Amino acid sequence: MGNNQRTLTGAEILWECLVREGVEVVFGYPGGATLPIYDAMSGHSDKVRHVLVRHEQGAAHMADGYARVSGKVGVAMATSGPGATNLVTGIATAMMDSSPIVCLTGQVATTALGGDAFQETDITGATLPLTKHSYLVMQVEELAYSIREAFYIARTGRPGPVLIDIPKDVQTASTEFVYPDDPIDLPGYNPPERATDQQVNNALELINGAEKPVILAGQGVLMSGAMSELNQLVEKATIPVATTLLGLGSIPASHPCNLGMMGMHGTAMANHAIQEADLLIACGMRFDDRVTGKLQTYSPNSRKIHIDIDASELNKNVRVDLAINADLATVLRQILPGVKKRKRSEWTSQIQEWREDADQRDVLRTDSPVLMGAQVIRTIREGTSDDAVIVTDVGQHQMLEAQYYTHEQPLTLITSGGLGTMGFSLPAAIGASFAVQEREIWVIVGDGGFQMNMQELGTAMQEGANVNIAIINNGYLGMVRQWQQLFYEARYTETPISSPDYVKIAEAYGMPGYRVERQEDIRPSMECARNHPGPALIDFIVEKHDMVYPMVPAGAGLHEMIRRPHPSQVDAVKVE
Amino acid sequence: MKQILIALVEDKPGVLNRIASLFRRRNFNIESIVAGHSEVPGATRLTIVTDEEERLRRNVIRQNLLKLINVIDVVDVTDQPCIIREHALIKIKSDGATRGEVGALVEMYRGRIVDVGTRSLVVEVTGEPRKLDSIIEVLSTYGIIEIMRAGKVAITRGAENPTDNGDLHLWKNSRGKASAAKATNKGGVL
Numbered sequence: 001m002g003n004n005q006r007t008l009t010g011a012e013i014l015w016e017c018l019v020r021e022g023v024e025v026v027f028g029y030p031g032g033a034t035l036p037i038y039d040a041m042s043g044h045s046d047k048v049r050h051v052l053v054r055h056e057q058g059a060a061h062m063a064d065g066y067a068r069v070s071g072k073v074g075v076a077m078a079t080s081g082p083g084a085t086n087l088v089t090g091i092a093t094a095m096m097d098s099s100p101i102v103c104l105t106g107q108v109a110t111t112a113l114g115g116d117a118f119q120e121t122d123i124t125g126a127t128l129p130l131t132k133h134s135y136l137v138m139q140v141e142e143l144a145y146s147i148r149e150a151f152y153i154a155r156t157g158r159p160g161p162v163l164i165d166i167p168k169d170v171q172t173a174s175t176e177f178v179y180p181d182d183p184i185d186l187p188g189y190n191p192p193e194r195a196t197d198q199q200v201n202n203a204l205e206l207i208n209g210a211e212k213p214v215i216l217a218g219q220g221v222l223m224s225g226a227m228s229e230l231n232q233l234v235e236k237a238t239i240p241v242a243t244t245l246l247g248l249g250s251i252p253a254s255h256p257c258n259l260g261m262m263g264m265h266g267t268a269m270a271n272h273a274i275q276e277a278d279l280l281i282a283c284g285m286r287f288d289d290r291v292t293g294k295l296q297t298y299s300p301n302s303r304k305i306h307i308d309i310d311a312s313e314l315n316k317n318v319r320v321d322l323a324i325n326a327d328l329a330t331v332l333r334q335i336l337p338g339v340k341k342r343k344r345s346e347w348t349s350q351i352q353e354w355r356e357d358a359d360q361r362d363v364l365r366t367d368s369p370v371l372m373g374a375q376v377i378r379t380i381r382e383g384t385s386d387d388a389v390i391v392t393d394v395g396q397h398q399m400l401e402a403q404y405y406t407h408e409q410p411l412t413l414i415t416s417g418g419l420g421t422m423g424f425s426l427p428a429a430i431g432a433s434f435a436v437q438e439r440e441i442w443v444i445v446g447d448g449g450f451q452m453n454m455q456e457l458g459t460a461m462q463e464g465a466n467v468n469i470a471i472i473n474n475g476y477l478g479m480v481r482q483w484q485q486l487f488y489e490a491r492y493t494e495t496p497i498s499s500p501d502y503v504k505i506a507e508a509y510g511m512p513g514y515r516v517e518r519q520e521d522i523r524p525s526m527e528c529a530r531n532h533p534g535p536a537l538i539d540f541i542v543e544k545h546d547m548v549y550p551m552v553p554a555g556a557g558l559h560e561m562i563r564r565p566h567p568s569q570v571d572a573v574k575v576e
Numbered sequence: 577m578k579q580i581l582i583a584l585v586e587d588k589p590g591v592l593n594r595i596a597s598l599f600r601r602r603n604f605n606i607e608s609i610v611a612g613h614s615e616v617p618g619a620t621r622l623t624i625v626t627d628e629e630e631r632l633r634r635n636v637i638r639q640n641l642l643k644l645i646n647v648i649d650v651v652d653v654t655d656q657p658c659i660i661r662e663h664a665l666i667k668i669k670s671d672g673a674t675r676g677e678v679g680a681l682v683e684m685y686r687g688r689i690v691d692v693g694t695r696s697l698v699v700e701v702t703g704e705p706r707k708l709d710s711i712i713e714v715l716s717t718y719g720i721i722e723i724m725r726a727g728k729v730a731i732t733r734g735a736e737n738p739t740d741n742g743d744l745h746l747w748k749n750s751r752g753k754a755s756a757a758k759a760t761n762k763g764g765v766l
Contacts, residue, residue: 128594129601133645136589153645188586188648312639315632 008177010140010170011040014104017147018048020179023075025049025434026104027062031079032119033106036171051434051463054455056083058427060090061453063101065428067094068414069389070435071223073154074101080108081119084165085126089421091161092130096418097246098219100159102150109169110138124165132160140173145180152184157191158310159223191309195324195331202322203331204338206303210279212347213239216262216291219246219417220284220308220328222410227251229332230283236336238344240351242270244285245402246417253406259351263291264552265399269354271550271558274299276350282306284328287317288418289554297557307331361549361564364404371519371542373397373472377404379522380442380470383530388412388440389432391467393425393449396478399548401444423452426469430456433465440530441466447473447499457509460535468529469537471502474544482547486562499539506537513537578607579634579654580730581624584614584739586646591620594644604628604637608727619648621739623729651738653730663726664708665690666699669719678718685711696721 008016014037018026026048030038041050053059056078063074078087084105094101108117124134133153135146143166150162195203207213221230227250234241234257241251242262251258260267262274274280280302285291287306292298295317304320306313307328314323324331363374377400380390386408392398392415407413414432416424429443450471460467481495506513512532514525516539529536549564585591592611599606607625614621624641628634634652641650670678671694678697682689687701701711705728712723732738 124590125593128590128597186645188642189645310643312636312643314639316636319632 005176005178007174009036009040009172009174010137010143010166011036011172012043013140013143013175013177014147014166014171015040015044015048016177016179017144018075019044021073021147021151023048023073025051025066026075026077027051027053027059027066027431028077028104029053029056029059029079029083031083031106033080033083033108033168034077034171036168037077037104037106037166049434051430051459053427054458055453056086057090057423058430058453058456058459060087060101060103061093061421061424061427062431062434062459063103064090064094064097064099064424065391065414065431066435067100067159067431068097068428069411069432071411072100072435073151074099074431075104076101077104079106079119080123081121083119084121084123088127088130089419091127091163093416093419093421093424094161095130095132097416098159098223099161100154101161102147102154103161103163105163105165106171107136107165107167110167111169113167124163127163130161131163132158134163134165136165137167137170140170140175143170144177148180149184149186153186153189157189158308192311192326193330195307195326195334199322199324200331200334200338203305203324203335206279206305206322207237207239207281207335208338208340208342210303211344212273212277213237213279213281213344214259214273214277214302215239215241216244216274216280216282216285217241217247217250218244218283218285221247221250224284224309224328224330226283226329226332227410229329229336231255232336233332233339237339237342238348239281240273240348242266242274244288244291244417245415246413247285248402248413249407249410252408254408261402263288263558264293264554265403265548265550266291266552267403268358268550268561268563269351271552271561272354273351275557275559277302280304282308282320283332284308286310286313289317292318293552293556293558293560297559299558361566363546363549363564368543371517371522371540372546373400373474373540373542374404374546375519376470376472376522376540376542377401377444379519380444380526381405383523383526384440384442386412388442389414389429389436391415391425391429391432391441391443393443393445394420394422394479395446395449396474396482396546396548397444397446397472399479400472403548405444422446422449425449426453426460426467427456429467429469430460430463430465433467437466441468443467443469445469445471446478447471447475448477448497450502451497451499454505457505457511457535461509461511464534466533467535468526469535471537471539472542473499473502473539474542474546475499476544478546479548482551485545485547486551487553502537502539509535511535511537513539515539515541517541577629577654579626579628579637579652580658580660580728581622581626581638581641581650582653582730582732582739583622583624583641583650584616584648585620585622585644586648587613587618587620588646591644591646594646595622595624595641598640598644599626602637602640604640610727610729616740623727625728649739653732653738656738657733658730659733660704660728660730661702662705662708662728663702664700664712665724666701666712666715666720667696667722668699668715669695669721670697671695674718678715681714682711687711
């Protein structure tokens with residue numbers, strides 16, 4: 001026990017611990033069960049900023065967006081009961097995409113727990129399968145330890161959300177506070193580091209012996225900070241790289257070995273290359289069904305190496321020949337010296353052939369009189385610098401962004417990949433704006449998803465968050481409509497959706513709003529938005545029936561892509 | 577062949593819930609689960625039996641358990657030499673006419689009669705699961721009223737402790753300090 005021992009309440013201890021964890025901003029919404037915490041905030045408001053959200057789901061997504069762009073732990077705070085349950089979608093989103101957030105919830109007093117008190121919810125129980133770990137703090141003496149462990153667990157190993165539920169009487173109870181400085185005491189938690197020598201040798205044998213290798217780069221590349229190691233491997237051995245949605249940016253889009261995104265809406269060349277490969281090197285990715293298509297026909301002739309920090313991902317969906325449970329950057333550093341320089345000219349020329357075929361089918365080649373979502377996204381790309389942060393929602397615009405916004409730098413795309421959470425983008429972008437205040441942020445969002453968390457415009461307004469919002473407005477829940485068109489005989493049940501006048505909405509929130517219906521107006525509206533300090537909104541009215549191609553239908557093999565018709569066939573295949 | 581896992585977990589509230597929830601969520605099937613205090617203060621040892629046959633999937637189950645923060649270690653002892661025991665209490669119909677006969681049968685299984693009523697008696701028996709199946713079949717001729725079987729418990733043969741890889745003493749040593757400050761639950765198992 002040191003000399004700086006003081007008697008503090010649980011609420012005060014909470015803020016002390018947050019300051020010591022380096023927390024700069026908390027996204028939250030106060031309520032009955034967090035009143036003591038909010039009352040104790042005033043003593044720390046010079047060090048920790050509190051952002052008042054409009055709905056707790058927004059708080060969780062903001063913490064998530066903040067975490068993803070900064071690599072630091074994001075913090076969301078909510079009261080008990082409905083406040084806590086409103087966090088759930090945000091927690092599940094963070095869990096699926098391995099985002100380090102800590103959620104603090106108020107709880108009814110320990111004396112009332114289990115008695116169905118007003119605004120009581122068993123939130124640790126409800127979020128049990130959605131969190132990396134959780135705490136219900138029953139005694140004020142446990143609080144500092146729990147917070148410290150929670151931050152450690154959230155950011156280490158495979159990151160993820162951790163929830164701390166704090167009953168109201170624990171917030172008001174007092175104890176001697178000494179910030180714990182002994183080593184973290186978690187005997188069952190030891191994130192792995194290195195590959196064994198045997199694994200390194202086996203990996204080298206496979207890599208050096210492969211004629212048609214493909215690297216599958218997932219978000220693990222970004223989280224492990226393995227971009228430079230990946231680049232060295234790619235260039236030394238001339239290995240093409242396909243990325244997952246969350247792996248975009250792990251290799252510069254313009255790199256000659258970049259194949260682009262893989263999977264359901266991946267590039268044809270990435271999918272062809274994976275199917276033809278004789279070796280897959282999976283780096284920090286998890287063979288999601290959107291990435292593999294039908295497992296039985298997935299990359300049938302390849303040996304497979306899978307490197308992941310989460311042992312439970314190895315051999316989960318795809319059986320691999322070599323599973324390495326370790327930190328990716330460390331493993332790549334271990335194998336790099338033994339990797340042979342190779343040119344692989346046959347393999348690269350085959351890939352070039354696929355690349356040229358894809359270029360010919362590009363949607364940007366059509367001289368459409370109406371605005372196309374892809375054109376909007378490409379124009380935004382042309383008008384922004386490489387370090388701009390793009391935050392997308394879920395649906396057609398998300399896939400178009402992945403295809404047409406060429407990410408040159410890591411950590412420039414924030415999107416809900418695993419859970420596919422509509423309504424994610426606006427709050428996530430607001431959260432990100434607190435981490436990267438000097439960088440430009442664009443929200444690219446559909447008219448459906450925007451209406452799911454539109455209330456956070458209020459937060460953006462109150463905080464002056466510098467986010468530019470581009471609504472790709474096609475009057476449909478576009479991706480569902482696309483499936484209805486392709487697989488349900490174009491019965492568009494409940495997918496047409498109307499929108500309010502977004503320009504007026506923007507104005508009501510005190511921010512500039514623009515509506516754009518012609519190609520030549522994209523750039524000027526963009527300039528207006530980006531030159532305006534604080535939030536601005538542009539409503540892009542785009543072609544209603546555009547489709548995202550290529551598409552691997554659910555349950556089909558990766559090679560069974562539906563392609564955008566070849567230019568020579570376009571006249572024959574006029575849709576509607 | 578059933579999969580048998582031995583797990584050492586922190587004795588904290590909700591740990592059993594986390595394990596059960598994991599099995600449900602991942603669509604793994606628990607056949608039986610038994611928990612009790614271990615030789616490590618603050619740690620509980622479990623025997624978990626699953627019906628998973630496939631080797632790779634068995635490993636996925638183990639890795640998922642290891643991923644739980646409160647799970648200290650998990651060992652798959654399916655293919656190791658083990659003692660596996662199960663305990664059962666069996667209530668059967670029996671009056672004075674059959675009591676002696678039942679007593680002799682129970683004796684053959686090294687069981688005991690632990691309660692006698694005018695129309696019933698309770699047999700206690702411990703052994704390998706197959707032995708229990710066998711005595712239950714034999715006793716069923718008298719009419720079974722109720723069976724209470726505990727799950728399987730397993731321990732490996734030989735001098736090793738598979739769920740203590742040697743560094744647990746560090747945890748045990750640090751525990752005095754941490755647990756004093758943490759005031760972790762003083763209740764029973766899990």
